[in-house]
Amino acid sequence: MxxxxxxxxxxxxxxxxxxxxxxxxxxxxxxxxxxxxxxxxxxxxxxxxxxxxxxxxxxxxxxxxxxxxxxxxxxxxxxxxxxxxxxxxxxxxxxxxxxxxxxxxxxxxxxxxxxxxxxxxxxxxxxxxxxxxxxxxxxxxxxxxxxxxxxxRRKDGAPAPTIPDKSEPLQPGTTDARIPAIARQLVASGYLDRTAAQGERYNPAMVRAAQRMQADYGIKPDGLIGSDALEVLNLSDADRARAMAVAMERMRWLDRKAPPTRIDVNIASGRLIYWRDGKVADSRKVVVGEPENETPQLRSPIYRLVANPTWTVPRSIERKEIAGKGGVYLRRNNMAWKDGWIVQQPGPENSLGLVKFDMKNEHRIYLHDTPAKHLFQEVQRQRSHGCVRVEDALGFAEMLARDEGVLEEWRRARATGKETFVKLPREIPVRLIYQTVIFGEDGEPAIRSDPYGWNDRVATALGFPPRQAYRLRTSDSDIGP
Structure with missing residues (x-):
C-alpha cells in the first residue's frame, strides 16, 4: 500500500x-x-x-x-x-x-x-x-x-440474507448457487473487486480474496469456504453500520492537533506510521500483543535507543513459559540468573533482537526488534506478549537516529556488541491506537477484523445491541515480550 x-x-x-x-x-x-x-x-x-x-x-x-x-x-x-x-x-x-x-x-x-x-x-x-x-x-x-x-443505516431494517452452511466446504473451481452472495460479501468487505464477482463459479480471484479474508481473521488461508469463513461472510448491513459508528467514535477520541513528529501504531491492523513534521516519512508492519496479552491503547514517548539490548524476563513469562525448563534451556537461549531474575544476554537471538526503543510508561510497553522475522509475513499479527515488534527494526532505528542527529553515536553503540544506550535529543511521541476500519486506495472504508473484540464495549456505549463477533484464533507465540 x-x-x-x-x-x-x-x-x-x-x-x-x-x-x-x-x-x-x-x-x-x-x-x-x-x-x-x-x-x-x-x-x-x-x-x-x-x-x-x-x-x-x-x-x-x-x-x-x-x-x-x-x-x-x-x-x-x-x-x-x-x-x-x-x-x-x-x-x-x-x-x-x-x-x-x-x-x-x-x-x-x-x-x-x-x-x-x-x-x-x-x-x-x-x-x-x-x-x-x-x-x-x-x-x-x-x-x-x-x-x-x-x-x-438505510438498509438496517431489511432482513440480512444468510449464506447457508453445507456439510462440505466449498472448493475452488466449484459451481454453487451461493457464489453470488459470497462474492457480494467479499466485495462489501473490501477483499474482492466488483469486476471479479461474476457468475456462480468459485473462480481464482474469489479464492485469493477468500484467502486474504481468512488470514485476516486468523483462519487457515486455504481458500476453502467452510463454517468459519461463512461466519465472517455472514456479516449483515447492521453489523457493518455498527463498525462504522465505532470507527467514528474512536476518531472523535483523538486529539485533532496530533504532534507533527510522532509514531502511530494501529494495534488492530498491526501497522506503524512514522510522521515527520506533519508528513508520512515511513510505514511498516508490526507484531502486537495476542488476545490474551493485549497491547494497551496508550501514548508514551521514545526517549532513547538501546543497542544490543539485554532482556530481563518478566515474572509472568518466567512462570508461564520458562519455569521448570532447567539450566540447559537457559544456556541454549543465552540466559542466566541475575539478582533473582532471568536475563537474556545481547545477541541476534535475543528476544528483543538488536535494538530496543525505550519508552516511558508504567506498563513496560515498548517497541523492539525480534528474531522471529517470519511473524511479519502473517496478515493478522497479534502474536506477542504485549510489546510492539517492528519490521526491520534496525533500519527504523537508523532512520530515527539520522533524523534526530545521533546517527554516528548510534553506529558506535551498535559496534560495541554490548548493551549501550543512546539518548535522543528530544522525545518522539508514540500513540498506540485501535481501529478496525481502514481506507483503500479509492478512499472507501473497509471493515477488517476486531482481534481483541474491543469494538463491542464501544458499540454498546453508543446504544447498539450486543452481538457475538468473530474472534481471532491465534497460533502459539514465542516467549518474547
Whole structure:
C-alpha cells in the first residue's frame, strides 16, 4: 500500500478542532462567560440546537438520546438548554463515551476544547448550529465513514440474507448457487473487486480474496469456504453500520492537533506510521500483543535507543513459559540468573533482537526488534506478549537516529556488541491506537477484523445491541515480550 493509504488506514488525525476557535468574537477571552448561568438562549438558537441533534445520525449517534430540555427566557430554562447543548457538543468534540472507563488502560490524549466559552460565542453570533457541526473531525476519512454509515443505516431494517452452511466446504473451481452472495460479501468487505464477482463459479480471484479474508481473521488461508469463513461472510448491513459508528467514535477520541513528529501504531491492523513534521516519512508492519496479552491503547514517548539490548524476563513469562525448563534451556537461549531474575544476554537471538526503543510508561510497553522475522509475513499479527515488534527494526532505528542527529553515536553503540544506550535529543511521541476500519486506495472504508473484540464495549456505549463477533484464533507465540 502507498504511504498515504496506510496513513489513512491508521486514521491519524492532524486537523484542527474548529470549535476551539469560536472565541474570535471576543477581543479578550477573559470577557467570555465562564458559567452556565451566564448564557442566554432565544428561539432561533433552540431551533438550531434541535436541528443539529436531529442530524446526529451523521455521526453514528442516532441510537443515543440527546434531549433538549428547557425553554428560553428563564434562568432555569437557559441552564437546561446549555446543559443539553454541552452534552451533545462534548459527544462530537471528545466522543460520546469515555475510553478510560471502557478499557483498563487508555492514556491517548483526548481533545480538551473549552465548550462553554465556544457555546457562549456561538450564542452571541447566532451560529449555534454551525459551531456544533464544527466540533466533529473535519477530515475526509470521517466524512467517508459518515456517508457509509448513513447508506448502511438505510438498509438496517431489511432482513440480512444468510449464506447457508453445507456439510462440505466449498472448493475452488466449484459451481454453487451461493457464489453470488459470497462474492457480494467479499466485495462489501473490501477483499474482492466488483469486476471479479461474476457468475456462480468459485473462480481464482474469489479464492485469493477468500484467502486474504481468512488470514485476516486468523483462519487457515486455504481458500476453502467452510463454517468459519461463512461466519465472517455472514456479516449483515447492521453489523457493518455498527463498525462504522465505532470507527467514528474512536476518531472523535483523538486529539485533532496530533504532534507533527510522532509514531502511530494501529494495534488492530498491526501497522506503524512514522510522521515527520506533519508528513508520512515511513510505514511498516508490526507484531502486537495476542488476545490474551493485549497491547494497551496508550501514548508514551521514545526517549532513547538501546543497542544490543539485554532482556530481563518478566515474572509472568518466567512462570508461564520458562519455569521448570532447567539450566540447559537457559544456556541454549543465552540466559542466566541475575539478582533473582532471568536475563537474556545481547545477541541476534535475543528476544528483543538488536535494538530496543525505550519508552516511558508504567506498563513496560515498548517497541523492539525480534528474531522471529517470519511473524511479519502473517496478515493478522497479534502474536506477542504485549510489546510492539517492528519490521526491520534496525533500519527504523537508523532512520530515527539520522533524523534526530545521533546517527554516528548510534553506529558506535551498535559496534560495541554490548548493551549501550543512546539518548535522543528530544522525545518522539508514540500513540498506540485501535481501529478496525481502514481506507483503500479509492478512499472507501473497509471493515477488517476486531482481534481483541474491543469494538463491542464501544458499540454498546453508543446504544447498539450486543452481538457475538468473530474472534481471532491465534497460533502459539514465542516467549518474547
Amino acid at each position: 502507498r504511504k498515504g493509504v496506510i496513513a489513512s488506514s491508521l486514521l491519524a488525525m492532524t486537523v484542527t478542532l474548529a470549535g476551539c476557535d469560536f472565541l474570535s468574537g471576543y477581543r479578550d477571552k477573559a470577557e467570555a462567560p465562564a458559567s452556565i448561568d451566564q448564557l442566554h438562549w432565544d428561539d432561533t438558537a433552540v431551533r438550531q440546537l434541535r436541528e443539529a441533534i436531529d442530524r446526529r445520525a451523521l455521526h453514528g449517534l442516532d441510537r443515543m438520546r440527546f434531549a433538549v430540555g428547557g425553554r428560553p427566557g428563564s434562568v432555569e430554562g437557559d441552564q437546561a438548554l446549555t446543559q443539553s447543548a454541552l452534552r451533545y457538543a462534548s459527544a462530537l468534540a471528545r466522543g460520546a463515551s469515555d475510553p478510560a472507563k471502557l478499557y483498563d488502560v487508555y492514556t491517548v490524549p483526548r481533545p480538551k476544547p473549552d465548550l462553554l466559552r465556544g457555546l457562549a460565542t456561538a450564542l452571541e453570533a447566532g451560529k449555534v448550529g454551525g459551531w456544533i457541526d464544527s466540533l466533529a473531525p473535519q477530515n475526509q476519512e470521517y466524512r467517508s465513514l459518515s456517508k457509509a454509515y448513513l447508506a448502511l
